[in-house]
Amino acid sequence: MAVFFSFMAYGLWGFIALPEPWRWLAFIAAFLVGGTSSMIVFKRLASEEQRKNDLEARLHND
Numbered sequence: 001m002a003v004f005f006s007f008m009a010y011g012l013w014g015f016i017a018l019p020e021p022w023r024w025l026a027f028i029a030a031f032l033v034g035g036t037s038s039m040i041v042f043k044r045l046a047s048e049e050q051r052k053n054d055l056e057a058r059l060h061n062d
Contacts, residue, residue, distance in 0.1 A: 003041050007034025 011030025015023045043051070 001038070004034040004038040007031075007037065 007030045011027045011034070014026025014030065018026055042054075046054070
């Protein structure tokens with residue numbers, strides 16, 4: 001979550017600081033890069049049991 005929120009902080013900064021056509025692009029790019037990066041970091045740092053628990057929690061979360 002820390003990786004995702006740090007990228008979103010950059011996206012919000014870009015949303016505020018950049019001119020009109022670029023602000024939405026910065027926000028969307030930060031969302032996509034942050035989401036992808038957080039998944040990669042989770043796969044790299046999590047143990048096999050943590051990944052299994054995460055998948056089971058997603059399965060049973062209706």
